[in-house]
Each structure stands twice: as structure tokens, then as C-alpha cells.
Amino acid sequence: MTDSTAAPSRLDPALFGEGPARDDRFTVVDVWAEMVNLPDGHRDKQREFFHRQMNEEACVMENAARSLAEFPDADWRVRKGLARQCADEARHVLSYRRLLEARGGHLGQYPVMNFQYRILGRIDSLVGRLAIQNRSFEADGLDAATYARDEARQAGDHELADMYDAQQADEVCHIRLGNDLVRDQMAKAPRTAMVIARALTQAARAFARIFAGGGTEVEKYGIAVDARLEAGFSPEEVEAAVRMSDARRAAVRERATGGGVHG
Amino acid sequence: MIAAQGETKVVGGVVLRRDPAREPCFTVVQTDAEMQDWPDMSPISRRERLHRHMNNESGAMEIAARCLVDFPDTPWDLRMALARQVSDESRHANLLLQRLRELDGFKGEFPIANFEWGVTLMLEDLPGRLAVQNRTFEAGLIDILGTLRNRWREAGDDVTADMLEGILADEITHVRFANRWIKRLTEQDPRVLLKVAMAVRFLGRVNQQLAPKPGDVNAVGVEWTEERRQAPAVNVEDRREAEFTEEEITEVLKQAGFRSILPAGSLGE
């Protein structure tokens, strides 16, 4: 077995833990700029996306699995939820692989990065990990999947739309798991808010390093309001997310048209 | 034929729900005086104990089944608990029938009575039924089984003793879910407590009117002595497991005259 994570990483060990094991078919890179970032409309764009997303799903699976192993004293309900998430994400990996291969791609065709796993490796509380992974990363994924599903449906790509449709339903459950845990812990110990805030700040700093060269300049989709409400976010939280997303998209648009002050 | 439902009968001046369907092989009686039971552990007494218990399990199954049918808007988790109970009681009745046959008994060998069904099915709300059937009759069964199991074992019948022990474990779960749900429903709506109180009072009145008095004799001439009329030893440990509070257990102990301190097997059960 070859572990491609053995390659030295240039990322700050204070913010990033060890990467997950990958076999030697994969080229693992550290940051977004080292990925193959194809322009919209490129004929390989979709295959690269499936490949990238397949690995992201693997990282989420690995995060859920690691939390299950590292927090044996967590509430059984939460542990059961993590076990379920682990199985769901495994399924998502397989779904992306199936699509990738059906559409002419193959494993290891493009580089992958494991930032989700590595960021979480430096968060030492379960509530912190779920706040980042389930409430932030997956909630963002939910917005993207909702948009992508509707786009695929409109384009007549029902196979893809059906997959997003199914995954979106799963993600709602994962986010709910995070929301439930956060709510429970906050009720039990108000200090939890501090733990979460610290974790989110740390994750935001790490995230910024990964995407320093771009990759967050998305203006296509906004917040999936219904799905987020279903996933247990409060109306106030969803409203705040919509406001932030609108502002972010406006800024991206402005930059894209060259009129931005950050230009 | 399928028995008609929704009818009542009058026993000793008390209006009770008419009996559930029984096969013609059974003689269904209405009072303790018509029952044939013996205080000892002779072969016929053993068979009668199993036969009576079998019918009581059947009744418990029927009561839980009716609760499922009569209260479809009950919270799903409580319906699940009731469905599970139906299946447990079915298993119990089946086990007792098998054991009865192994001891050369048969269905209809002795008279049966459906007292618990008659009382519980007069109640029109679920908390009331749970209070009477699960929290009172089945909790009483926890006490009885605690004692009986030992009697069968002392009489050298480990097979029956083991079977009763298994049944006891299930009964604890039935009493416990009733305790939990009554508490939860009462927290949601304090008026539930009133329904529970009315149900328990109804049971008290029925008991007062129908319970055998000292000096009464049953169908085989066995006299109801003061000792036989008393409740069996209170099974404190298992009642605690079924989530009765310490105060409730103390109250039951008080009413039972602290009979639990008597050595096992000395009761008239």
C-alpha cells in the first residue's frame, strides 16, 4: 500500500492535521491553485468536477468515521448519526465514481486535495467539528447541490439531477445532525458558544489559505432557503446566510466586471 | 363467529365490558367464586395456574391491541410500544399454552375470567387504560411473578420458573413504558392526571364490589382466607426497574402491609 499523503505538505501544521490515506493512483495537492481548475464550458470540466467531488465526499466520510472513533463517549444518538453519515458519504463517493467512469473519466485522472479532513484534524471538540463540517461545509454544499440539481434537470441530464436530488436529501440529514448537537450542547453548557466560535475562526483562517488563489469566486448560486430550514437552521440564521451570500455574490460580480474596488 | 364489540355486561352490580371472543372449549365465568384454583402446587393446581395465566396474557394482548385500534392519534412512539406489547403478550400466551400441554393440560380445562379486560375497556382514554392495565394489573403481575417464579423453582420445575422469569423481564418493560408515557402526557397536559385518577378510582370501586370476602369459597370449595386475599409480596427491585418512584413503591408496600419481608413461598399465592 502506498500512502500518497506521505509527501511533505507545506501547510501550517497549526491549522492543518495529517491528510487521510490515499492510494498511489491519486496525486494529492495542498491548495486550490494546484488543482486542475478548468474554465466554464471546457469539455473536461464536468469530469474534473466529478473527480474532485468524489474525493470531497471521501473526506467527509473520513471525517465522520474519525469522529466516531475519536469521541467514544459522545451521545449514542450522535454516534448513530455519524455512522449513518459515514455510510451516506460512502454512497456519495460511489455515485460520483459511477458518473465519472460512465462519462469517460477514471480514478486519479486529476489531482485531489483533502483540506476538509485536514482542517478538522486540528479541531479538538466534536461540537466544533460538526459546526464546521456539517453546519458550514455541508450547508454550503447543500446550496450548490440545489442549484446544480435544477440546472441539470433543465439541461435534461436526469441521471445527474436524480443523483443531486438524492444527495441533497441526505445532506439535509447531516446538517440537521450538526444543528441538533450544537443546540443540545449550547443548552447544556453556554460555554459551547466559545468553543464553536474558536473552531469556526480557526477553520476560516485555514480555508482562506487553501483558496488563496481563487476558487471561492462563485456567483452562480445563493442560499437554498427551504432545504436549510428543513436541515434545522433557524429562520434568522437562514436570513443572515442569504444576506451574506447576496453581498458576496454582488462583490464577485463587481470584480468580474472590473468595476470592483478590490479589483 | 366474530364476537360483537362495544357491549357491556353487569357483574355484581358493576357495569363492565363484555368478554372478548373465546372459543367454545372455554367456560367463561364472571367472579372469583366461580374459578377453580388451589393454594398448593399439586399437579392440578399447577395446570390451573398456567391455564389462568395463559388467559390473562391473552387478555393483556387484547387490551393492548384495542388501545392501538381505539386511539389512532396517539404519538407514534407510544403506538410502537403498544404494538410491541401486543406481540410480547402473544408470545407469553403461546408459551403458557405450550407449557400447559407439556404438563398434560388443555385449553378449556378450567374456567376463565376476563376481569382485566372488563374493567380496562370501560375506560375511554388511553392514559386511564395504561394506569389500570399496565401500571396496576401488570405491575401486580410483576409482584406475583416475583413470588411465583420462586415457588415453581422450589417445587422443582425449573422450566416453568425460567419461563416466568422471561415473562417478568417483558412485563417490566410494559410497566415502564406506561410510567414514562403517563409522566410525559401529564407534563404536556396536566388534565391527564385527572383521567388517571378517575381510572384508578373506578378500579378501586370495582375491586371493592367484586373482590372475594373472607369466608367466601371458590368453585372447588377452597376458602378465601385473609391471607389468600392479600396482595403478593411487593417485588421492590423489579418495580424500581419499571420506574415506579420510591414513594410509589413505599405506598404499595404500605398497602400490602409490608408483606415483602415475609420469606418467599410463604404466601397464599
Place this chain on the structure above:
Amino acid sequence: MGLTIRQKADRIGTFRFISVYLMETLARWVPTTPELEAKVLFGRHVWDFAQHADQLGRRTGELRAAAQYSLRPAAGYFKVLEAVASAPGTLERVAGFYDGFLPDLERRYRGYLAETDQLNDEPSVRIIERILFDLPRLKGDRIAFAAQRADLKPLDAGWATRIAALAAAEREFVTDRSPARTSAAV
């Protein structure tokens, strides 16, 4: 095109409705059937259908419907359920339920498995597989009952066949809700 989330939720919710209906039907029969062997047959299976309903109901909660969401089946199919429940005697109850109705229900579960994507909808698939694992045991209990009570005579020997025919005549059993409002991005 496969099933949308809403179509899955509606099918699973319909299976849940049916499971609850069967649970209640058996429960209704427990006190009203005289034969002890039949009572305990029904009584034990009440819990099986409750568990099926519960598992299906957990799944509806994952398919973006309410947890424990039940959808009333199509009118024609509902009449079949009512026919099963209206059996005139003990043997008709047993035969109509186990020989007439359940095989058709089993076919519908298998139809769902054939229709849905095994990977994307794996949790539904697993639940239905477990249900399908249970059904032969129920059938086995029914056969054991027949052996125990070979003395019983049917009131209507053609009952189960008629139930089976009624069920088979109803191709559609799910009433689809109107299409979901898309939860597209704001």
C-alpha cells in the same frame, strides 16, 4: 428518468400507510377472533408491521417529507385493504391476509426495488429488503397455524383468491402529490 425525492417519499409513505393499516387490522382481530392460536398469530405480527411502519417512517423523514409521514393509497387500492379487513371468519381473516394480500404487497415492494436507483436510494432499499426478509417468516407462522388448527372449516373457501384478484386488479396504488415546489436558490 429515476424517481424524484418526492416520488420516493410518496411511495415509502404509502407503504407506511399500508403497514399501519395492517397493524391496526391485526390488532382489531386480536380480541374479536375466538381461536387462541389465531389470536397469538395476529398478536405477534402486529409488532412486525409496526416495525415496518416505523422504519419506513424514519425513511420518509430523510426523504424531505415529515418523519412518519403516511400517504393514503389510491382509492381502488384502499378498497382492497378494506376488503381484507372485512373477512367474515377466522380462516378468511388468515387466508385473505396471508395468502391473498401479502403476496401482492411483496410484489409491490419488489417493484419499488426494481424502479429505484440502488445506490442513490440505498437506505430505502435496505429497509425494504429487511421487510422482504420478514415476510416469509410471517407466512411460515401462518402455515404452522393451519397445521395446528386443521379442524377449522372456512365459511368462504374462495375468499383468499378473491382478495388476490382484487389486489392484482389495482395497478396503481400510490397517489402522487403535486410536483414539489423547487427549492431552488434564492
